[in-house]
Amino acid sequence: MDMSIRPRRLRKGSVLRKMVRETRMDKSSLIYPLFVKEGTGVKEEIPTMPGQYRYSIDQLSFALEEVVKAGVGSVMFFGIPDHKDACGSGAYAEDGIVQKAFREAKKQFPDLYCIGDVCMCEYTSHGHCGILKGDYVDNDRTLEYLAKIALSQVQAGADMVAPSDMMDGRVAAIRELLDEHGYLETPIMSYAVKYASAFYGPFRDAAGSAPAFGDRKSYQMDYHNRREAVKEALLDVEEGADIIMVKPAMSYLDVVSEVKENTVLPIAAYSVSGEYSMIKAAGSLGYVDEAAIICETAASAYRAGVDLYLTYFAKELAGFMDEGRIG
Numbered sequence: 167m168d169m170s171i172r173p174r175r176l177r178k179g180s181v182l183r184k185m186v187r188e189t190r191m192d193k194s195s196l197i198y199p200l201f202v203k204e205g206t207g208v209k210e211e212i213p214t215m216p217g218q219y220r221y222s223i224d225q226l227s228f229a230l231e232e233v234v235k236a237g238v239g240s241v242m243f244f245g246i247p248d249h250k251d252a253c254g255s256g257a258y259a260e261d262g263i264v265q266k267a268f269r270e271a272k273k274q275f276p277d278l279y280c281i282g283d284v285c286m287c288e289y290t291s292h293g294h295c296g297i298l299k300g301d302y303v304d305n306d307r308t309l310e311y312l313a314k315i316a317l318s319q320v321q322a323g324a325d326m327v328a329p330s331d332m333m334d335g336r337v338a339a340i341r342e343l344l345d346e347h348g349y350l351e352t353p354i355m356s357y358a359v360k361y362a363s364a365f366y367g368p369f370r371d372a373a374g375s376a377p378a379f380g381d382r383k384s385y386q387m388d389y390h391n392r393r394e395a396v397k398e399a400l401l402d403v404e405e406g407a408d409i410i411m412v413k414p415a416m417s418y419l420d421v422v423s424e425v426k427e428n429t430v431l432p433i434a435a436y437s438v439s440g441e442y443s444m445i446k447a448a449g450s451l452g453y454v455d456e457a458a459i460i461c462e463t464a465a466s467a468y469r470a471g472v473d474l475y476l477t478y479f480a481k482e483l484a485g486f487m488d489e490g491r492i493g
């Protein structure tokens with residue numbers, strides 16, 4: 167037997183294993199999602215997401231300080247308003263909860279990169295991601311509102327906007343309005359490939375964004391489909407997206423690879439609430455090594471082609487990178 171080729175040679179010792187590592191990760195690629203709500207003195211743990219909180223604006227600086235100290239340089243804000251209506255007016259109000267969060271973040275931590283989730287589900291009384299026409303979301307009428315939301319966030323201090331609604335044509339509508347107002351340099355990270363997924367359950371509890379009737383399958387993608395992801399991504403590239411996101415991450419890494427192979431833009435993936443809560447639950451019961459699972463699932467996303475990783479474990483991952491456990 168010819169044993170001149172021995173792959174195990176390059177696995178002997180941690181220094182050598184890291185030297186030949188194919189997938190590299192860096193803290194600068196991490197984005198931490200944060201929930202903000204009206205009120206004062208609020209730091210409210212989310213029951214379905216242990217370790218994650220809803221913060222009032224006066225408590226936000228404490229949360230952001232933890233993020234910055236961990237070495238995570240980017241956050242994405244999700245707002246929980248007191249008032250909801252049919253057109254989600256709180257999403258684009260000058261004094262809306264997310265707009266206040268951007269102003270506070272930029273005042274306290276001017277170098278922190280702040281991203282706005284552009285959607286309506288947290289702000290509408292019916293919980294859908296657009297303007298209704300009967301029981302159906304009116305795609306074209308919704309575009310005007312999404313563009314207004316994006317503009318209001320940028321005017322409040324957002325460095326980037328990320329439309330997550332899955333309406334056709336919304337990237338072009340947002341790009342046009344931002345450019346008209348002089349925000350030509352503000353990038354758009356499009357949730358281009360967002361599946362109708364059961365993994366979003368804990369988020370809907372956290373943000374109070376569950377639809378009051380029906381579901382979102384008429385606008386979010388069917389999880390049986392892979393080629394459709396490329397179509398959605400390429401359409402958003404044509405419309406002016408700067409970054410393409412795939413959501414969720416864990417069960418869609420084949421899609422991440424497919425989109426990566428067919429586009430030239432940076433690829434983001436969102437490790438969503440259900441992924442977080444499953445790991446936390448299994449870890450708390452001692453069924454898995456929580457830290458090891460956090461590292462392994464993150465590495466699998468980067469291995470599939472992710473350039474940017476949105477995760478509720480961003481602070482932990484930054485620490486593991488410092489320790490040399492991952493990266």
